[in-house]
Amino acid sequence: MKTINEKIPNIEEIEKEIGSFLSKKFGGTVRLASTVPLSQEEETERTGCLGKNDKKLNFDLKPESLISYLDQYIIRQDNAKAVLATKICTHYNRIKTFNSYPDLADDMFCGVKNNVLMLGPTGVGKTYMIKLIAKKIGVPFVKGDATKFSETGYVGGDVEDLVRDLVREADDNIELAQYGIVYIDEIDKIASSHNLIGADVSRTGVQRALLKPLEETEVDMKVPHDPISMMQEIERFRRTGKKNRRVVNTKNILFIVSGAFFDLAKIIQKRIANNTIGFGSTTPKTRSYANVLKHVKSEDLIEFGFESEFVGRLPVRAVLEDLDNNDLFEILSNPNNPIILGKKLDFAAYGIDIKFEEKALRILANRAFDENIGARGLVSAIEKALIIFERYLPSTKIKKFPVTADAIENPKTYLENMISAHNEKQEKQYTDDFDRFVEQEKVFIRNYLIANSNSLSQRYNLTLTQSRINLISDYYSSHIMDVGVIIRKIKTLCDEMKNFELKFFKNHDTNIVIEDDAIDFTLEQVVNSSVKPEDIYNKISINFEYGLKLIKEKTGKNRFFITRQALIDPDAYISDILKNGLGETEKQPEKG
Incomplete structure (x- = not known):
């Protein structure tokens, strides 16, 4: 190995030589980065194990x-x-x-x-x-x-x-x-x-x-x-x-x-027209661009x-088909679309919360359609309409921006009125508009979740109860993220709650089953406040450890269903079971 090192210049010498060449060729505008990263194979040889790159394809989608x-x-x-x-x-x-x-x-x-x-x-x-x-x-x-x-x-x-x-x-x-x-x-x-x-x-x-x-x-x-x-x-x-x-x-x-x-559409139309010439043929009806492309054949592509x-x-x-103005409006209305989410992030960078009126989205969709560049026109339409607000609002004390139709059509006047709103009545108008758009957004998200509940439940392996739908819509309205991310967050929290059952059994030798309504109740606390899942478990452990242990000693039962009401009033829950003596603790009566 020593002989090899003597024959081959080291990395510093190579860097110096190449750096000198680049300096002569490009002046000081191009420089050589001296760090040479290790490849996966080299990292394996150095450490003897695979790191984060040890990742393989695991495909099971239908x-x-x-x-x-x-x-x-x-x-x-x-x-x-x-x-x-x-x-x-x-x-x-x-x-x-x-x-x-x-x-x-x-x-x-x-x-x-x-x-x-x-x-x-x-x-x-x-x-x-x-x-x-x-x-x-x-x-x-x-x-x-x-x-x-x-x-x-x-x-x-x-x-x-x-x-x-x-x-x-x-x-x-x-x-x-x-x-x-x-x-x-x-x-x-x-x-x-x-x-x-x-x-x-x-x-x-x-x-x-x-x-x-x-x-x-x-x-x-x-x-x-x-x-x-x-x-x-x-x-x-x-x-x-x-x-x-x-x-x-x-x-x-x-x-x-x-x-x-x-230009391919012309080739296809010509072929279709030629094929229809003859006895009993009819002149083909005028087709849209997308409908013509659907008839493409290899011979058309070769002629192209x-x-x-x-x-x-x-x-x-x-x-793929052309998009009309209704399609563009649906894109803007989609809770997962990156365009509106991106614009919300732009204003959030200055601590400003922004909500859109449906009429405003309609106007933006129509403007984008007029540009005739498909969904790409949406970005330019929104940027053009809101750039004046993005420039001036960060320098004001305004923290809530309701984007109305008037804001899109008369941006300068709307902005001036917002900034110069000195009395309570004027400020209340903008606050009321903002709150109204918040409620409209929540209703839209709830309807969206209900309409797609089957596919979403299957995809994320999470039952979308009405309580969870309300929670997701509230969370969406107060945070900037798409619906899928929120559902995954809720799913993770639900899994943590179910893990409490195993943890409680390991710590206290007692089986508990946390019901869905109890899980939803804890979700609300975790999502809407600073409570952590671990805090919830500690509270459950403190509230139920000794009471359930006492019931277990008296009744021999070792499985208890924890409901929402039980979490709200654990003393009453335990007291009710004790009052019933050797009463029912299971959901279904035991046989025999």
């Missing part, structure tokens, strides 16, 4: 469950959600099945991978949908722009960089990265025009560069001619004395590509400018 999950966040797009959820679930369940039978030959499971081509206008939620799916499944996700690939010719380096990015997203866990999702947007921009030369050669080259990753290839983690990659390789060799080639296999990586494909081999590697197609 298509209907994934569709139900997407329904909570995505408005409309029923066909696209169904196609994506079904084929993605099939892709990962197929991988799980294959991994369960390692002795089977690879060719028994070989076939065309379920890579997806998404077609639809901008701003309809394509990227958002894929991010949600990746998050739900628990696999790394990266997004690339196909237009950037064309800038580098047809070498295909950028395509491989996306695969390397998956490893970084997976915290350097190559095994997990090999189950990831690569999403490439604006794929329609790399279609060739056939009648052009120059740029179109590059586009065709990018398509060919994508062929192998779309199917199966190995991507080397070491990037040729990259000084940082070379330094890491040298440092790894210096530490271990081994050359360790790290590669990522793309066999199980799912590729999803998307584009607007505006894609190589046949490229089209063949994208067997699954999902068409």
Whole structure:
């Protein structure tokens, strides 16, 4: 090992040499970071154990469950959600099945991978949908722009960089990265025009560069001619004395590509029109853009400018629909949408609570629709309407901001009136509006939870009692988080309450069953005050330990049902049992 160190320059010498080059080339604007992070393999060799990167895919979702999950966040797009959820679930369940039978030959499971081509206008939620799916499944996700690939010719380096990015997203866990999702947007921009030369050669080259990753290839983690990659390789060799080639296999990586494909509709319409010419034919009715794309065939994509081999590697197609102003309003009204939640966070950064009137959301949706860029228009519409309030309100004492229709339509006047509201009557008007919007929000959330109670209860394994629905709606109104996060929080607290039963038995040798109404009662205390779950247990232990022990000695019973009323008045609960002598402590009479 000493000989190796003498022949190979150390890391400081390499850094100094590269740093000198960068300084001459770019001046002081580009500097070299000296820290070389350890890879997963190196960390394992150093510590002898796997750390946080010891994470593997554990997939058990069914298509209907994934569709139900997407329904909570995505408005409309029923066909696209169904196609994506079904084929993605099939892709990962197929991988799980294959991994369960390692002795089977690879060719028994070989076939065309379920890579997806998404077609639809901008701003309809394509990227958002894929991010949600990746998050739900628990696999790394990266997004690339196909237009950037064309800038580098047809070498295909950028395509491989996306695969390397998956490893970084997976915290350097190559095994997990090999189950990831690569999403490439604006794929329609790399279609060739056939009648052009120059740029179109590059586009065709990018398509060919994508062929192998779309199917199966190995991507080397070491990037040729990259000084940082070379330094890491040298440092790894210096530490271990081994050359360790790290590669990522793309066999199980799912590729999803998307584009607007505006000119494709003309090709499809022309084909449909030609097919209808003849005896007894009828002129096809005018179809919407999305309805035309639903009839896409491989031949249309090839005529559009894609190589046949490229089209063949994208067997699954999902068409997304245009969004109208009602759809945009539903997006804003959705309690899980990041747009309104993000705006609430913006004002909360200055200690200002903001609530929206339904009419105001309607106006914002109409303005976004007029911009004709889909859901992306919602962000710009809201920013444009509220930027004046975000600028001036933090410098005032105002802490509650009711966004009315008037605030959207006449922002300057509304702001001036808010700031200059000196008398009680004027201030009360804004307070009353704010409180009214709070109640409207609570009612909306309650109705939302009731309408989706079955799917939500199944997803989070939590019975949504009326008390819990009220608690969630109240919590949503006073905190900035989506409904799913709140339900998970309630579920965690419920699990803690049920664990009290086991803890009580271990400490006091007495079985207690905490009823749902008692759990809900404790939830209200924990959520609405500073009481901690441990405080609740200590109180239960103090209030019931000796009384239940006495009853157990007198009656021989060792199982007690703790209700809400029992928690409110434990002395009366114990007294009632003692008054009944050897009375009933069980819910059902015992047989015999």
